Amino acid sequence: MKVARFHAKRDVRVEEIPAPPETLGPRDVMIRNRFCGICGTDLHEYAAGPIFIPVEPHPYTGAKLPQILGHEYGGTVVAIGSEVTNVKVGDRVSVQPLVSPREDYFGKRGLYQLSESLGIIGLGWPWGGMAEYSIVNDYNVFVMPNTVSDEQAALIEPTAVVVYAADRGGVKPGSSVLVTGAGPIGQLQVLAARAAGASRIFLSDTNDNRLAMARQILPDVITLNPRSVDVPAAVRAQTDGSVGADVALECVGAEAALSTCIDAVRRQGVVVQVGLHVGKPAVDGFAITFKDIDVRGSWCYPTLMWPRVASMIGAGILPAEKVVTRRIRLDDVVGEGFEALLDPAGQELKILIDLN
The missing domain is CATH 3.90.180.10 (Medium-chain alcohol dehydrogenases, catalytic domain)
Structure with missing residues (x-):
């Protein structure tokens, strides 16, 4: 074969x-x-x-x-x-x-x-x-239920990654969320955040083509390019009380993106590391302590969540x-x-x- x-x-x-x-x-x-x-x-x-x-x-x-x-x-x-x-x-x-x-x-x-x-x-x-x-x-x-197509069946694995990451971050109805990285996982993470009820979603990436794709996928996503915009400042300016996002999900595996998440999340907010780092990034431990935030890893997914993710995709929720x-x-x-x-x-x- x-x-x-x-x-x-x-x-x-x-x-x-x-x-x-x-x-x-x-x-x-x-x-x-x-x-x-x-x-x-x-x-x-x-x-x-x-x-x-x-x-x-x-x-x-x-x-x-x-x-x-x-x-x-x-x-x-x-x-x-x-x-x-x-x-x-x-x-x-x-x-x-x-x-x-x-x-x-x-x-x-x-x-x-x-x-x-x-x-x-x-x-x-x-x-x-x-x-x-x-x-x-x-x-x-x-x-797979009849509501899930053959193409969608092949997308459950990466979608399970982002649904679990949203769970790890505690995203809930009304949350404000920052996603760094507009690759496939980042774009799916935006959809997972909305499916979990996030009302204001920011997406940061240095590639304007992918940011444009994101606006086609979810028209009300707020896209930010760190080459031209101070992302943490922009997030704070557009969240209640100018405090920052409730949850930030790092979907790149890059030190700069992780730093952005730590900077942009509000005090007692949650940062979820989704992307895999190839090196060992420097982390601002002072900011983590001073802001009283949680930094959490998100590795793969619980293996039994396939029916849940399939139902979300099949129902059009995600x-x-x-x-x-x-x-x-x-x-x-x-x-x-x-x-x-x-x-x-x-x-x-x-x-x-x-x-x-």
Whole structure:
């Protein structure tokens, strides 16, 4: 079957490999993949990896280079193992890609995303979404309601990230929220903040093209470019009492963006770190203490929130499909996918691979 595999930095190849075995393990589910998104994590692997992708066999999953990419995807169940009860052949599903022990410290507490043995389908698992077929565990698949399209099923994973981040920040009806970074996660974070009830939402980014896209997605979002505007001052000027935002969500993974969030949030506000930093940013500890604020991490999501996110998307409360700017073939994943997303002009947000 045809797959897109990561071999090394700037070396993703579309190639043929043997189809999955017909004999499945008792808890295995085989999927005919339909749509797969290119994640920012995939992009980091392509541009600078391997980062998460294991060079030596993963201690829990056994996966190693070369790695089939893709962890934002869905498809149709084509075969199941003898002990699978949660899905049947023919079901349309979305893949929750976290693989971890059920019996370690965190697994026993249902905090599977925190396991030290965590593997991720498409990054540290023998299969991935950028392929015609994949094999996953039964706990990795959730049946999609008829209100959720095949495209939307591939968007549940990144949407779960931002819904959880909004939860971590305590965003509630009437909140004022600053989001730094207008990439796909930042744009989805804006939608998640509105879905949670935020009434005033600011979005900061240095790319005017992406800020313009944000205004098309949510017309009343207040966009700010730090190259021309003092973002914290602008946020304070447009919040009640000029105190700053209730919640600030950093969706870039950049030191300057984190500093902006700390500066722009009100006293006793909450800063949520969503983006992954590649280095170790300097943090203004005095401001954190003096302003009495919380700075919280937000790693992945609770793995059982798929039905909740699917219902939000299906009901139109969180229209994740609005961030999709292009659909491509698997054969074109490098030139029209990875390279297009690395273009500094920032003309693309979320690119979906159509595996049909």
